[in-house]
Every structure is written in C-alpha cells, then in structure tokens.
Amino acid sequence: MVQVYRADEGGLPSADRGLAYGDGLFETIRAEGAHAPLLSGHLDRLTKDARRLGIPASRGELEKIAIGALGEFSGHYSQHDCEAPWVLKLTLTRGAGGRGYQPAPGMQPNLLVAHSPAPPAPDPRGVCVEFSPVPLTVNPLLCGIKSLNRLEQVMAARALQGPVFEVLMSNSEGHVVEGTRTNIFVLTDAGWLTPPGAALAVSGVMRSHVLSCLYASGEPVHEAPITLEWLMSDRCRGLYLTNSVLGIVPVRNLADQDLPVDNRLATICGSPTKMDKS
Amino acid sequence: MVQVYRADEGGLPSADRGLAYGDGLFETIRAEGAHAPLLSGHLDRLTKDARRLGIPASRGELEKIAIGALGEFSGHYSQHDCEAPWVLKLTLTRGAGGRGYQPAPGMQPNLLVAHSPAPPAPDPRGVCVEFSPVPLTVNPLLCGIKSLNRLEQVMAARALQGPVFEVLMSNSEGHVVEGTRTNIFVLTDAGWLTPPGAALAVSGVMRSHVLSCLYASGEPVHEAPITLEWLMSDRCRGLYLTNSVLGIVPVRNLADQDLPVDNRLATICGSPTKMDKS
Numbered sequence: 001m002v003q004v005y006r007a008d009e010g011g012l013p014s015a016d017r018g019l020a021y022g023d024g025l026f027e028t029i030r031a032e033g034a035h036a037p038l039l040s041g042h043l044d045r046l047t048k049d050a051r052r053l054g055i056p057a058s059r060g061e062l063e064k065i066a067i068g069a070l071g072e073f074s075g076h077y078s079q080h081d082c083e084a085p086w087v088l089k090l091t092l093t094r095g096a097g098g099r100g101y102q103p104a105p106g107m108q109p110n111l112l113v114a115h116s117p118a119p120p121a122p123d124p125r126g127v128c129v130e131f132s133p134v135p136l137t138v139n140p141l142l143c144g145i146k147s148l149n150r151l152e153q154v155m156a157a158r159a160l161q162g163p164v165f166e167v168l169m170s171n172s173e174g175h176v177v178e179g180t181r182t183n184i185f186v187l188t189d190a191g192w193l194t195p196p197g198a199a200l201a202v203s204g205v206m207r208s209h210v211l212s213c214l215y216a217s218g219e220p221v222h223e224a225p226i227t228l229e230w231l232m233s234d235r236c237r238g239l240y241l242t243n244s245v246l247g248i249v250p251v252r253n254l255a256d257q258d259l260p261v262d263n264r265l266a267t268i269c270g271s272p273t274k275m276d277k278s
Numbered sequence: 279m280v281q282v283y284r285a286d287e288g289g290l291p292s293a294d295r296g297l298a299y300g301d302g303l304f305e306t307i308r309a310e311g312a313h314a315p316l317l318s319g320h321l322d323r324l325t326k327d328a329r330r331l332g333i334p335a336s337r338g339e340l341e342k343i344a345i346g347a348l349g350e351f352s353g354h355y356s357q358h359d360c361e362a363p364w365v366l367k368l369t370l371t372r373g374a375g376g377r378g379y380q381p382a383p384g385m386q387p388n389l390l391v392a393h394s395p396a397p398p399a400p401d402p403r404g405v406c407v408e409f410s411p412v413p414l415t416v417n418p419l420l421c422g423i424k425s426l427n428r429l430e431q432v433m434a435a436r437a438l439q440g441p442v443f444e445v446l447m448s449n450s451e452g453h454v455v456e457g458t459r460t461n462i463f464v465l466t467d468a469g470w471l472t473p474p475g476a477a478l479a480v481s482g483v484m485r486s487h488v489l490s491c492l493y494a495s496g497e498p499v500h501e502a503p504i505t506l507e508w509l510m511s512d513r514c515r516g517l518y519l520t521n522s523v524l525g526i527v528p529v530r531n532l533a534d535q536d537l538p539v540d541n542r543l544a545t546i547c548g549s550p551t552k553m554d555k556s
Contacts, residue, residue: 014289022300101435
C-alpha cells in the first residue's frame, strides 16, 4: 500500500529516497475541472515504470488516489462557471529507508500529491526551438522512465529564455532525441518520424497518444533515429513537440530556420479531451 | 545565502527541486566526535560541484554550517568517553521554485542537515565484489558530480546481498568505472591504476585523498580506463575500494576469483584522521 502525502501539508518525510537519490517517478497530469483527459495513459506509465524500478504500487490504488485528488482539487480552479486548466502532480517514491543506495526489503512507497495552475498555452502560430549543448544520456535499463533523475533536463532548460520555447537534446551518437519536456514528431514526404522508444530519456504520455492516433488514422509512422543535419535539411517538412500538459506544439523556427506550420497533426489527433470524453 | 533545514525538524519544503528533479548535491561526511577528518575535501567538492550546477553557495557559509552541525550533533555519538563514528549528511539543492525544469533567476538554495550512526566497518580481511549488470551512464557535463541523480546506483545496489559488499559498474565502452558507492584503485606491476576523472559518475573525496597520498609518496599512479578482462587477469595484483565513510577497503574476492590482500594502500595513505590531525 502506498502512503499518501500532500504537498500542501508539508510533503514527504525528510529521509525519503526521492530526495536522497531521485529514487522515484512523477507524473504531471493536465486536468480540466475534475477530468484528466490522459489520466489512463499516465496511470499506465506510472504503473509500468514503478514495476521496472521495483516499486510496488498497483494501478488500482494509484487510480483511486488520482481520481480522489482530481475531485478534491478541481474546486480550486473553477470560478463563475469557468474552469481553468490545472495540473495534478503525482510523485511516487520508493519510500524512506534502506542502507545508502540499497533499498530495504519490503519498503512502503510514498506518494506526494500536489496541484498547480496549468502553464500558459504555447503560441498557436508555432514556437521557436534551439539545439541544446547539454548531452542527453540514457541508461538502457531506465530508458523512457519519467524518474526523478532530471538534472540533465534542468541544465538544458536554463537556456529557455526569451523566445526560446524549447531546446532539443542529442545523445552521444549524434541523434536528436527529445526536448527538455517534450517528445518530437517530424513530418516528412514519407510520413511521420519520431525517435525510437529505446532511445528516449522520457517516453511521453502525449507521445503514446499521438502514436496511437497516427496508427488509427492509417498514417505512415517511422520510429528511427534523427540526426541534427537531417532535421535541418529540407526533408523535414514540419516539426511538432508533444507534451501531455501543453499538447501538440508546432515549431515555426528551428535554430533560426523557418519551418512550415499547420495543424495537421493536431487535426489527426484531435483534442485529447474530446477524444477521451467521446 | 543558503537556507538551512534540519532533517529532524521536518526537512525541505515539498516543492524543493531536490525531490522534484534531483536538482542538487549531497555529501556524507564521516565524523569522530566533532571532528571530520576529510571535511575540507567534502567542502571543496560541494563548492566546486555547486558552481558547476549554477547553485550559488560559498565555501565559507557551507563550512560554517558544517562545523556548527559537527559540534551540535557530536554529543549524540559520545558515551562514557567513547566516541562512536557517525555521518553528517549535507544535501544542497537549488531551492524551491522555477517553471518546470527551468530554474527561476535568483533562487535561494536549500541545505538539509542530517546525521546518522556510521555504517559497520567492512571486514579488514577484505570484501567480496561482483560486476553489476546495470550500465553506468555518465553525462560529460555532470561527470564526477555527487548529484541527487543516483537511480543507477540504487538499481545496481539491489544486488548487495549476503557476502556481496559492492558491485562494480561499467560504462558503454566496456570500462569498469566504479562501485555503487566506491571508487577503485588497482595495484599493478607498474604502480597504481584508477579510472580517469572524466569517466567517473562520482569523483570521491576519498579517491582524491588517496591520489594525493600516492603522489606525495612518489608512487607511480596512472589514470586510465580499465576493462573487465584486464581486471580479471593476473596483471591485477590487488583491488581496493575507496569511500570517505568506509575508508580504504581491500577486495579479497572479485567475481569468484581470489585476490591478494595487503594493507599497502592503507599504509601509504595512513588514517585520514591522523593525517588531518597531525
């Protein structure tokens, strides 16, 4: 059984391994009122990643906690029949204890529940993106896991100033993998292209949603490595960032090079809200 | 100015970036009474690593906090004129705030102060060590930094069961780099060998101390990559683990192969306590 803590009541115990070693996971879940369009995807990922780390937490109990929190906190973001989008954050850690890095047997996981207003919506006309000089390293054992080990993303995100909405990070093989907080989809003459799952530091819930929509629409999709040179060539017909809180964000300028912007990917995928409600 | 929090008074604020992203550093400092033999090395590393991460903390203020804590907590570990060794843990984070991964300008760092009894001393006759299947990934920008991103070490440390005192982790180039909580020194016919600083996930304070002692004694020292095959060959005349809390730990058995054990390295380096006090 997961032990639940609330951020507004003091947070996790000081000896929690989430702070000590980043020994845990988190999900930031977009909500509209008490409804979270991609909740199911977040719970799937959290449960799967917890299993990969050996943190015992069942989807059922996580779902119950999330739905309770969605109901409880939604009132903070509703005024005059107007619902402002907000974010439910779940931080699941292995708990407190163990001997140094070594976890103790039978540890009880801790779950921190927090909420905040949604960030401002990105410019619908597209955003500006640069390449990050911070290398992205992905441990094959931990690929795709949204763990609390995010120092590389923090270091890269320090470049998000002025018009720079996102920076893209590359691995040691010279492949552009993802943004600090976004996955990427590229439009090509041969269909859609996105880096393969095994290369990802974080495998986004919105990425999975977009992939599902593309497959369901019969769109050709390739998961393959992308080099910086390729991305800057005219074979790239459009670049899209995906993030479960921000949605699908078209890129209008990549490293000072203009890119065509359209709403094709957003149209294919629809609004996750509508899709989930329908 | 760093904001100080105590673990026994509730710990860091729930929105601290140390928990959220592992956006911080830590030091575990061995103390005997109010004296910490390697304190200077710990403060040097903490200050240098904070600068690398862009966390504003001066050596002077960190030293003042550490010395205050050593004096205050030492009483917990003294009984009947007998001083039990203990560990002072300092966790320095970028603080609370920012926008997602992106830190806010002018953030105030947080420092969590905690203490605990020292772990049991390793068997002086030597310990048993295995190779870890968990790959070690080191971001060149973050090499050597004792950050709060330690999930790889946690995953590897799950194998520390029964007689296995430590596991050695290798990088993607097939080089054995370090243990989960130790650096390594190898005795060869041509002198001492240790993996190069740029390859390390954590550059240990005890490693630096040992290197200084070896250089001061005129011992030949090489910093070069070490393969698993090399380490298992008869060119390896002895293997030593270093850790600032545990000291210099000889390995008597590596992956079921016996190794000669002597106290040569400990003799060269002396006890850090005595060295520092002298």
